[in-house]
Amino acid sequence: MRLVTVAGPPSSGKTSIIIKTIEELRQKGFSIGVVKFDCLSAQDENLYSTHNIPVKTGLSRGLCPDHFFVSNIEEALKWAKGRSFDFLITESAGLCNRCSPHIKNVLAICVIDNLSGVNTPKKIGPMLKLADIVVITKGDIVSQAEREVFAYRVRQVNPRGMIIQINGVTGQGSFYLAKLMEKTSIIETLQGATLRFTMPGALCSYCLGERKIGDDKQIGVSKLVNFRGEEQAKGEE
Amino acid sequence: MRTDLLHMTINELRKMMPWIEDYFSAFAIDSVHYGNEKLEELGSILGEDYFIEMESSSFAFIDGFFLFIEQARALQQGNGFTVESLTVLPGRNKNDEKEAFSIELKKGEVTAIVGPTGSGKSRLLADIESLSQEDTPTGRKILVNGRAPDDEERFSTEGRFIAQLSQNMNFVMDLSVEEFLTLHAESRMVNEISHVVQKIYDTANILAGEPFSRETPVTELSGGQSRALMIADTALLSPASVVLIDEIENAGVDKIRSLELLVSNNKIVLISTHDPLLALSADQRLVIQNGGISKLLKTTQDEKKYLKSLEKIDNKLTFLRNQLRRGEEIDFSDFPV
Ligand SMILES: Nc1nc2c(ncn2[C@@H]2O[C@H](COP(=O)(O)OP(=O)(O)O)[C@@H](O)[C@H]2O)c(=O)[nH]1
Ligand SMILES: [Mg+2]
Ligand SMILES: [Zn+2]
Numbered sequence: 025m026r027l028v029t030v031a032g033p034p035s036s037g038k039t040s041i042i043i044k045t046i047e048e049l050r051q052k053g054f055s056i057g058v059v060k061f062d063c064l065s066a067q068d069e070n071l072y073s074t075h076n077i078p079v080k081t082g083l084s085r086g087l088c089p090d091h092f093f094v095s096n097i098e099e100a101l102k103w104a105k106g107r108s109f110d111f112l113i114t115e116s117a118g119l120c121n122r123c124s125p126h127i128k129n130v131l132a133i134c135v136i137d138n139l140s141g142v143n144t145p146k147k148i149g150p151m152l153k154l155a156d157i158v159v160i161t162k163g164d165i166v167s168q169a170e171r172e173v174f175a176y177r178v179r180q181v182n183p184r185g186m187i188i189q190i191n192g193v194t195g196q197g198s199f200y201l202a203k204l205m206e207k208t209s210i211i212e213t214l215q216g217a218t219l220r221f222t223m224p225g226a227l228c229s230y231c232l233g234e235r236k237i238g239d240d241k242q243i244g245v246s247k248l249v250n251f252r253g254e255e256q257a258k259g260e261e
Numbered sequence: 262m263r264t265d266l267l268h269m270t271i272n273e274l275r276k277m278m279p280w281i282e283d284y285f286s287a288f289a290i291d292s293v294h295y296g297n298e299k300l301e302e303l304g305s306i307l308g309e310d311y312f313i314e315m316e317s318s319s320f321a322f323i324d325g326f327f328l329f330i331e332q333a334r335a336l337q338q339g340n341g342f343t344v345e346s347l348t349v350l351p352g353r354n355k356n357d358e359k360e361a362f363s364i365e366l367k368k369g370e371v372t373a374i375v376g377p378t379g380s381g382k383s384r385l386l387a388d389i390e391s392l393s394q395e396d397t398p399t400g401r402k403i404l405v406n407g408r409a410p411d412d413e414e415r416f417s418t419e420g421r422f423i424a425q426l427s428q429n430m431n432f433v434m435d436l437s438v439e440e441f442l443t444l445h446a447e448s449r450m451v452n453e454i455s456h457v458v459q460k461i462y463d464t465a466n467i468l469a470g471e472p473f474s475r476e477t478p479v480t481e482l483s484g485g486q487s488r489a490l491m492i493a494d495t496a497l498l499s500p501a502s503v504v505l506i507d508e509i510e511n512a513g514v515d516k517i518r519s520l521e522l523l524v525s526n527n528k529i530v531l532i533s534t535h536d537p538l539l540a541l542s543a544d545q546r547l548v549i550q551n552g553g554i555s556k557l558l559k560t561t562q563d564e565k566k567y568l569k570s571l572e573k574i575d576n577k578l579t580f581l582r583n584q585l586r587r588g589e590e591i592d593f594s595d596f597p598v
């Protein structure tokens with residue numbers, strides 16, 4: 025299984041570029057599943073479904089979606105393995121600029137758009153700073169100069185990442201992303217994997233600074249997505 | 262070089278590379294305040310907690326510093342990526358028939374792309390933009406300076422290699438013309454910022470026809486003024502060596518001069534258009550049919566002879582359009598009945 029985490033501010037174009045990239049990957053014969061982590065809205069599920077992309081949604085409600093992400097990612101991976109996908113792509117809305125779902129040695133993508141303003145890259149935090157690939161969308165509706173300035177601003181906060189411009193509507197550029205995703209290495213489990221950045225907050229073990237992923241690391245308030253069909257709470261396992 | 266820079270003070274570094282300020286500011290480091298400190302000591306002076314607070318580490322800060330310099334230098338030198346020519350090797354049209362010939366696009370030349378709507382003009386621009394290597398639906402292959410770019414070159418150019426201009430593009434930044442140009446010049450790390458800003462401003466005003474001030478917010482420029490500013494800025498400041506233009510016919514700018522400006526700055530210009538004036542001011546035109554390139558026509562001497570009178574007609578129409586737009590009565594005195 026190849027795992028890719030995609031994060032970014034709301035409406036930056038995450039769903040659009042994931043769908044376009046999946047279309048590229050499918051042409052090469054790969055099968056791909058998506059897990060969407062969000063607070064409240066499950067709208068994206070319909071969008072993925074209309075493109076015949078197998079999708080599961082996890083709603084964190086009161087919890088920070090990124091904390092929620094860590095508690096559920098291993099199960100998400102199991103779901104994807106059970107379905108024998110070649111890729112699992114997670115989409116999470118970066119609502120909390122202090123957290124990020126990026127995991128060491130797992131391809132980390134941050135999506136931000138040219139409309140969000142030149143000062144946004146500085147504000148976004150680890151989700152952008154620690155990404156391997158930064159996808160910049162909506163270049164089709166701003167000037168060349170603004171595209172250049174925006175990319176430069178991204179560069180300032182993340183000199184290490186690769187920047188790719190993608191048009192989320194036409195898919196122009198998604199081809200690059202598909203190619204890079206193909207190169208990412210295969211993982212079997214996330215037990216023992218480490219987050220790229222300590223999540224602040226005070227909701228669960230991860231809020232308290234835990235970075236290791238694994239059942240024995242999860243204490244306190246944590247919720248699990250229902251990947252198996254029936255309702256299932258953490259305590260009943 | 263790395264150790265030399267590490268031993269230098271922040272003031273010395275700023276003097277050598279004024280743009281380095283941008284990197285410090287991304288870490289909220291006041292480079293004036295720490296001016297006399299050495300770069301290598303900044304980590305321990307600010308403390309590891311400071312960098313953790315910045316979602317980073319002192320190691321990543323120093324490491325990023327050198328990466329940033331490397332990328333800034335590449336940006337200044339246009340990535341060492343000067344494009345003399347692009348070659349489009351044949352792909353296939355919608356009926357899966359092979360295109361008959363390849364095309365070479367040279368620096369300082371304008372190529373018009375003509376053909377019915379939906380025929381594949383945008384697809385060709387997209388192939389060029391992605392430097393396709395037989396891996397797009399058309400199967401075309403693009404050579405840069407006569408050879409296929411490797412993945413690194415394709416991926417690492419970050420859209421710097423190709424500039425795009427279309428009717429749908431608008432300014433969105435909340436800045437005046439002057440602030441905007443200054444910001445762009447800073448991000449391009451040019452040396453004489455005010456000089457460059459002045460030049461772009463003057464040029465844009467010539468192209469626009471209707472003058473605008475430096476204090477105008479960019480979002481309040483008229484369609485023609487925006488387009489003029491975008492063209493002048495792309496020609497004079499963008500590192501891109503290829504400019505793709507998609508339908509700017511009714512933009513209200515001096516089209517001929519715009520093309521001349523881009524060409525005189527050694528760009529390879531491709532313009533998708535239905536406008537006879539634009540098509541004939543190009544050096545050649547590619548005809549797209551059914552998803553494929555079907556013909557390449559060099560603009561003949563005979564066609565060029567009519568450019569002047571064509572331009573006159575175009576000016577008249579623009580004049581009419583502007584009268585209409587301003588709600589004035591239309592002056593037909595110049596027209597035959
Ligand atoms: N013009 C333009 N619109 C885009 C682009 N990418 C996404 N959008 C639009 O932006 C909106 C939000 O996109 P979506 O993918 O749902 O964003 P998400 O919330 O990050 O998943 C949608 O209406 C998209 O059609 C782009 O590159 N250009
Ligand atoms: Mg979405
Ligand atoms: Zn959070």
Ligand SMILES: [Zn+2]
Pocket residue numbers: 091092225226227228229230231232
């Ligand atoms: Zn938590």
